[in-house]
Structure formats: structure tokens, C-alpha cells
Amino acid sequence: MSKHLHFIGICGTAMGSTAVAMRQLGYTISGSDEKVYPPMSDVLRDAGITVTEGYKAANLPAEAEVFVVGNAISRGNEELESMLERRLPYISMAEMLRREVIQGKRSFVVSGTHGKTTTTTMLAWIFENAGRNPGYMIGGVPENLSSGARFNHSDLFVIEGDEYDTAYFDKRSKFLHYLPECAIVNNIEFDHADIFPTLDDIKLTFQRLLNSVPRNGVVLLNGDDKNCLSLKSYAPVKTVGLGESCSERIVITSADPESTTFTINGESFTVPMIGEFNARNAAMCVCAARHAGLTDDEIRAGLESFRGVRRRQTIRGEVNGITIIDDFGHHPTAIRETLRGFRQKYPGRRLWAVFEPRSNTSRRNVLQNELIEALKEADGSVVAAVANPEKVAADQRLDVGVVAAAVAASGHPCFHEANTDAIISRLKSETKSGDVIIIFSNGGFDGIHGKLVTALG
Incomplete structure (x- = not known):
């Protein structure tokens, strides 16, 4: 009989991919997550894995030999607390990969x-x-x-x-x-x-x-x-x-x-x-x-014959001569080097950088000066509001107004806008045929890619 692994937090990208791969190796897999939605819910279902929505003590299968606890799971989670109280064997995903x-x-x-x-x-x-x-x-x-x-x-x-x-x-x-x-x-x-x-x-x-x-x-x-x-x-x-x-x-x-x-x-x-x-x-x-x-x-x-990775310099649309590109970059060095690479790909064309401060580091001011220097590589740029600003103390938070002013003072137009609609409106008025817009974010950025394609069309 195959070993049964139960994943708490199965719908994360790494956890879900690992669960599917372990299933293909012959393991019995079950799991739970707070939010079960496509595409990962479809991937898990297609692999024959049963996923329970919500974290509950009743989710813990009696026949499971090991419980794999996801990186996003913390104390207070009902399913985790029941697992600990029942003295059930658990490991992290990384340790499970090492052993199995x-x-x-x-x-x-x-x-x-x-x-x-x-x-x-x-x-x-x-x-x-x-x-x-x-x-x-x-x-x-x-x-x-x-x-x-x-x-x-x-x-x-x-x-x-x-x-x-x-x-x-x-x-x-x-x-x-x-x-x-x-x-x-x-x-x-x-x-x-x-x-x-x-x-x-x-x-x-x-x-x-x-x-x-x-x-x-x-x-x-x-x-x-x-x-x-x-x-x-x-x-x-x-x-x-x-x-x-x-x-x-x-x-x-x-x-x-x-x-x-x-x-x-x-x-x-x-x-x-x-x-x-x-x-x-x-x-x-x-x-x-x-x-x-x-x-x-x-x-x-x-x-x-290498074709790359999705969300790494992926073209999302070309509208009226304007190219819209999605990139996962969220650290100043990645933004700088990506913009330099696009100078090679699009010689003679104006590059616009649109940046969403979303990661735990980019929301902070620890690399604020480096971000200013990176955005100077673009011909123009727009900085979104800091995502979930309440999670960073005010004195540690990135100041998007200061960033925009410093970049603009160097002779490269830079704007900071409060929301996606304002960013799109700004790009509509500032860009022209031949321009390339690179959207830097490690999240969904409010669906800006598709909205921008529609608005520019």
C-alpha cells in the first residue's frame, strides 16, 4: 500500500506542484486549503487529488502517515492545532522533499x-x-x-x-x-x-x-x-x-x-x-x-531550444503599436537588468516601466535609493501605491512620492498613481505608437495587463 501524505495548505504553487508530483510517484495524497480556486484547484482535481476547502480538524485523515505543513500555515490554524494536539507526525515540504x-x-x-x-x-x-x-x-x-x-x-x-x-x-x-x-x-x-x-x-x-x-x-x-x-x-x-x-x-x-x-x-x-x-x-x-x-x-x-518561463518577460499584447509586457521583477536589480535587456530587444523604442511595490522588501524603504536608480533606466515610469501599506510601519514604508520626484528630477518622467485606473489613464495620455510598457509585479496587480490592452485599443 502506498504512503498517504496530507498537505495542509495544498493550493500554494509549490505545495500543489509537489502534491501532484508525489501522486504521480504512487503516493496517496489529500489536502486542504483556505481558498480553493483555479488554476491550482483544476490541476489537483485532474491529478485525482481530493481537496477540502477550509481548515478544520475533521479534515485530518486517520489513515495519513505524514502531514506536510505549508510555509503559509501558522499557529492558530484549527487544522494545525488539532494535528499538534493529537501528536500526529508532521514535516515541512522542504524536509519531505529531502527524505522522499x-x-x-x-x-x-x-x-x-x-x-x-x-x-x-x-x-x-x-x-x-x-x-x-x-x-x-x-x-x-x-x-x-x-x-x-x-x-x-x-x-x-x-x-x-x-x-x-x-x-x-x-x-x-x-x-x-x-x-x-x-x-x-x-x-x-x-x-x-x-x-x-x-x-x-x-x-x-x-x-x-x-x-x-x-x-x-x-x-x-x-x-x-x-x-x-x-x-x-x-x-x-x-x-x-x-x-x-x-x-x-x-x-x-x-x-x-x-x-x-x-x-x-x-x-x-x-x-x-x-x-x-x-x-x-x-x-x-x-x-x-x-x-x-x-x-x-x-x-x-x-x-x-529553451523557451523560458511564464511571467518572465512575457508579451501580453500589442495594441496600436504599443507592446505590453508582464515581468515578475520586484527587486531593483531585477528591474534594472530587465530594462537593460529590453534595450537590446527593442533598440530605439521608448521603454515605460510600471512598478507595483508588493513584495515584503519592495514595500519597505530599505532599497528606496536603489529603486530610484533602477527606474532611471526607463524612458518613463509609473509607480503604484504600496500594496497592503498597513503591514509596514510608516517610518519603514516606501515613499512612492519621493521615488517619483527623484526619478523625474533626473530628466526621466515618473508618476505615482493611487490605483490601477489612474495608472491606465496616465499611460493612455503619455504613451504613443512604438512604445514598450513593462509591468513589474510579483502579484496579479489588479489585472492591469488585460485592462491596459483593452484601454489602449
Whole structure:
């Protein structure tokens, strides 16, 4: 008889994808969530998983052997409290992955403040395209692969290594559970201001990740990032970057609106993506795939057929000569690098950035000056009101008026608007045929993408 796992908080993207993948491995799965709605409710139903709406003690199945507690679940939750009172066995999703999926495999953990999802998806696709049939866990919707997670009996496993905490009872970063043979660290910056007080705290958790890599593994560090270079490792370290001192040196040889070609240690590769940032992501994948034993020709074939990740530079519409793009960026560095990449894709066209301060860090003023500098990369910009401002103390809250004034003072028009309708009205009056509007948000942003397409049409 298969093991029965019950997921409390099953409709989160990662929890739902994990539940479906475990079901495909032969486990019996049940779960509950506060809000059960598409698309995840449809995905779970199609996989044959019964989901109960609402958190209730009665949801806990007597036959379940282990209860998987989601990151969003906290004390006071009725289902959780009943589970604890009944002394039922429980674990976090990250620990469950370690025990049931990763243990004994060649684990490739992709970490860093930016580029995790794209790099994880790219590496998983390179392995898949080369016939290696990898298992994987991705925090997004890959365009080349059928789902965000697949658990199988392959010896290769690729996982997005999130530095965010694991569960209410385990405040360690999720990636500390993932047993890396190969650890990729794309970059390290201050983020997640709700759980990391300082940059040093973030560097400490990445150091702990590297402490778990065995001596016969490999660490791939961004060789151009001083925070990455401050880390130490018992495993061999390769530094990947554009600087002359990098052991795996990237040289970008050509860039056009659809692709970027680079050499790494003299071997040429092309990725159908724009910007230095994506060239670096691809170079990390080259080094990781080489470590896994793939040939350069197999790696090239994977890179050249890579189609990206949904909500990463996704065109949502073209209306009257104006292109509207959806991007998940919410950290100043991601916004800056994405805008620079779009200069490559859309030479000579005006770029408009629309930013929603929604993440725990972007709602705060800790990176306010960096956001101002990032928005100066656009020809014009609009900043939305801070989402859920009551959750951030007034003296710590991003001041969108100050941001807009500072960007505008540099000669780049910048406006701050109170709501979606006002943003759309502003863009209608300011934009013209040939402009490109990039909407940066890690949420739904009140359906602004579709509303903007309609309004401009």
C-alpha cells in the first residue's frame, strides 16, 4: 500500500506542484486549503487529488502517515492545532522533499537573489532535451516542460533553492534541506526584509548552503559578485563571470533582439534570451551540465531550444503599436537588468516601466535609493501605491512620492498613481505608437495587463 501524505495548505504553487508530483510517484495524497480556486484547484482535481476547502480538524485523515505543513500555515490554524494536539507526525515540504525525493540523487540546487527560476528551468530543460529524464522542482511555469515539478527515479534532480524560511517551526532557509552535489549561487543581495535583518544574515544562510556541498561536488559562484566571493567552500569552487579573474570566463560575442551569444572558456553558446543577466544564467547552466557529464553539443541544443518561463518577460499584447509586457521583477536589480535587456530587444523604442511595490522588501524603504536608480533606466515610469501599506510601519514604508520626484528630477518622467485606473489613464495620455510598457509585479496587480490592452485599443 502506498504512503498517504496530507498537505495542509495544498493550493500554494509549490505545495500543489509537489502534491501532484508525489501522486504521480504512487503516493496517496489529500489536502486542504483556505481558498480553493483555479488554476491550482483544476490541476489537483485532474491529478485525482481530493481537496477540502477550509481548515478544520475533521479534515485530518486517520489513515495519513505524514502531514506536510505549508510555509503559509501558522499557529492558530484549527487544522494545525488539532494535528499538534493529537501528536500526529508532521514535516515541512522542504524536509519531505529531502527524505522522499532527493536523498541519494545527484542534486543540483540553483540559488541566488535573482534568476533562480529561469536558471533552474533552463538546466532542467538541458538535461531533458539531452534524454537524461531529470526530476525537478521549479517555482514557476516552464514553457518547455509539462509542469513545475516532476519526481521520478532518475539520478539527476534539479531544484530551485529558495533562501526564504521553511515553515512556522523551522526558520532555516528551504535550500538547506536540498543536499546539493552542485550548488549554483547566481548573486547575493539584500532581500526578504521581513525575515533577514541584514545582508550579513543573508550571506550566513548562503554560507550554510555551501557547507553542505560534498568534496566531490562543485560550487558555481558568480565571480563578479563580491558577496558571492566572500563565501568559503570545502568543495571545489568555479567562479563564473565576465571578469578576467573568473575561472569560467564569459565573453559576450554578439547580441541581437532575440538572442545572446557568448563564449565560456572559448566555447561558443547561444541562448534565445536577451541581456547580460540571461547570458550569465546560461553560463551557470553550461558549467553545471558539464559537471553532470553532458557534452557541449548536448548543452548547445538545450540552450538553443529553451523557451523560458511564464511571467518572465512575457508579451501580453500589442495594441496600436504599443507592446505590453508582464515581468515578475520586484527587486531593483531585477528591474534594472530587465530594462537593460529590453534595450537590446527593442533598440530605439521608448521603454515605460510600471512598478507595483508588493513584495515584503519592495514595500519597505530599505532599497528606496536603489529603486530610484533602477527606474532611471526607463524612458518613463509609473509607480503604484504600496500594496497592503498597513503591514509596514510608516517610518519603514516606501515613499512612492519621493521615488517619483527623484526619478523625474533626473530628466526621466515618473508618476505615482493611487490605483490601477489612474495608472491606465496616465499611460493612455503619455504613451504613443512604438512604445514598450513593462509591468513589474510579483502579484496579479489588479489585472492591469488585460485592462491596459483593452484601454489602449
